[in-house]
Amino acid sequence: MAERRHTDIAVIGAGPAGMAAALTLSEAGLRPVVFDMNATPGGQIYRQLAAPQVDATLMGQEYIAGRSLVDAFVTADIDYRPLSRVWWLDRDGEGYVLGVLQQGHSQQWHADRLILASGAMERGWPFPGWQLPGVMYAGAAQILLKQAALLPSAAPILAGSGPLLYLLAWQYLQAGRPPALVLDMAPASRYRTLMRHPVRAWHGRSYLLKGMRLIADLRRAGVAIRQGVSGLRASGSDALERIHYRHAGTWRSLPGTLLLTHFGVVPEPQLMRSLQLRQHWQHEQQCFVPDRDATLSAGTNLWIAGDGGGIGGARNAEREGHLAGFAAIASLGRQPTKRRSATTRRLLAARRRDLAARPLLDALFRVPEGWLAEQPPETLVCRCEAVTRGELDEAIAQGGSGPNQLKAFTRCGMGPCQGRQCGESVTRLLASRTRRSPDDIGYYHIRPPVHSITLGELAADDFDNTNN
Amino acid sequence: MFRRSERARQPGRCVAIRLDGEVVNVPDTLSVAAAVLHVHGWRGYRRHLDGTPRAPLCLMGVCQECLITIDGLPNRQGCLEPVREGMVIERQGDDPHG
The missing domain is CATH 3.50.50.60 (FAD/NAD(P)-binding domain)
Structure with missing residues (x-):
């Protein structure tokens, strides 16, 4: 080097x-x-x-x-x-x-x-079938839109909880490709939350109004929206074919080739x-x-x-x-200049105001902490090493009490994404099974390299030198 | 599949890439993974070591589901590599790589 x-x-x-x-x-x-x-x-x-x-x-x-x-x-x-x-x-x-x-x-x-x-x-959020081609994050779909104005060829189904879900649905509507269905999985108690926190609601009014405007535009355009959805599954052989969801206590299903999910960041x-x-x-x-x-x-x-x-x-x-x-x-x-001090004060005040609205947004789009513990045992948690919720529970039953132990027992988190997509799921599952707090459970030990690097790349000469 | 919107800013610049042996023109702002989703969609993108089919999930360098062979090098993160004129891309749809 x-x-x-x-x-x-x-x-x-x-x-x-x-x-x-x-x-x-x-x-x-x-x-x-x-x-x-x-x-x-x-x-x-x-x-x-x-x-x-x-x-x-x-x-x-x-x-x-x-x-x-x-x-x-x-x-x-x-x-x-x-x-x-x-x-x-x-x-x-x-x-x-x-x-x-x-x-x-x-x-x-x-x-x-x-x-x-x-x-x-x-946020990695396991549900049955989330590894199927045809299931993507809403954020990924938005990246395609920004990168080259790419839209799905057939109307997608959007599912999850968070501001991005309705924003993407709205952007697709503006682009002439409205979604076939929006499955809103935000907690049904969201309006009670609003009533309980009027001051926070006031701080967050611009976010709330914007969200309501997006939803109103979608409804006016005839986009079907189901609120209070509490379960999600994807099925198909070589790619997504059907989407299953639980609404008002009943499982329903419909055909679909593209499911775009978002469970927060x-x-x-x-x-x-x-x-x-x-x-x-x-x-x-x-x-x-x-x-x-x-x-x-x-x-x-x-x-x-x-x-x-x-x-x-x-x-x-x-x-x-x-x-x-x-x-x-x-x-x-x-020494701080006068201008720099004034700017710092202004930024700190704006930051305080803006962050005051966050707890309300967090509450409106809260994801159910007990979700993974209730998913079927065949649900993949670690996509890279294909480790299921059932295998993790077996390892927990055999005495696995921390994320690093579960990693050693099952290879969960040892694949190329290095636990980015399963790490907090494993913390959550352990917290719910052993009745301890996430802080008590902790997280994987992360060691370099944090990006995959080949021996050839490691040995390759300095980029700028080779270009001289 | 993902098609280009009629509302896209025109004119878009394109590059020619060789995707699974076939020369195709794609917008030059795309990543390799995005280009494959544009041309072929998610079916046949990649096969996991366990034999199951997989396709890009996040497109932002996190999930590693977009692994693909670029200019002969297997398992590159397709979402982090922009397409370049003459780039040779092979999906790992049949043959799982280590």
Whole structure:
């Protein structure tokens, strides 16, 4: 491997948080290195926004609102490195060492300071048949829409719980491809939740109104919506053929070739876990989140910004990116300018206001904690190693009391996704079977490489050197 | 399958790729996985080690269900590789790879 490169500050991720952090640093005269897995900046939410494939009337204003941030990012003096996977991250004195894989070539970097903005991922949520071709995440379908204006050839069925479900249904409606059916699996008690928390409802009014508008548009267009759906199954031989759902206590089924599911998003845990950063179970968000202080610091010279630190949405991620940037600048011993102090205060106030609405959204779209424990035993939990809920329960019955034991007993979490899609399911199942808290159960030990890397890639020369 | 919307911004630029031996033109903003979903759909995308058929789930670099052979290298994450002119792509639909 080539010699180690050095940077004052590295940012991992080029979504709203990473872009905002890099811009703040760049405005202060620093030149951060930004590593991002994707080919273009924007993360998932602002994907393809540097060269949009679809217009605002189709995608909604939230998408287009990111344009100024993306434009500022691509024109600023930032060492932006797309198609770069950080597969290894460790402490190195007061700083960090990063193993980076950029288009088949590996590099080693030392960063004095690090801002982690690696974002969120769809929550893995096992149900029978979710491994069948024809079952995809709603987020994946939206990526196809953003990447090249791709729409399903036949009307899809959407199922799950969360704002993205209705947003995608609405976008498909605008594009002339309305879904055949929306299966809303949010808790039936959602309106009681609203009545119980009028103050939170007021804080979250813009989100609530937007959701109600989307649903009203869909209903007006004649899109069938079933609310209070409490069970979901997919069946077929080589691909999805039928969708089964439980509504008002009765199982119904219908033919379908494409089922798009969404059960919320959770922080992408791998790099934080591989650094052994402290995490805690966030009951409202129903996932592990990293411990951070008021300056978003999660350790020496380390800040976590955006959804990777807890789900707050794109606008919040952008604010946190700026805040993490300011905190990193302050750590260099620079006196804060008047403008920087004022901006920080304004961002903190906006963040507080915005996050005040979150617990309500979390409650409206809560997923049932006991879900997996009630799924049929043949339900795959670990898709990579094809480990079922029944096999995990056998291992628990034989004394498996922690995620790492279950991994050793069953290979659950040992496949190429490295537990990203089954990790919290295993924590949940253990919590419900052994009547302990998720914090008590914990999570898999995550070790590098956090991305698959071949020996050839590891041995390949430094990308920039080979291009000289 | 996923078709291109009539509402797509025009003109879209395309690249020619060789997909399972056949030359096809696809929008140049697509990932390899997205291009396969566009041309062939999810049927026949990949076969898991246990023999079951699989296809992309997340398209954002997490799930590893989009593994595919690109320019002779098996098990590449198709959702993270943009299509390039002349790229040779083979689905792992029949032959499970390690």
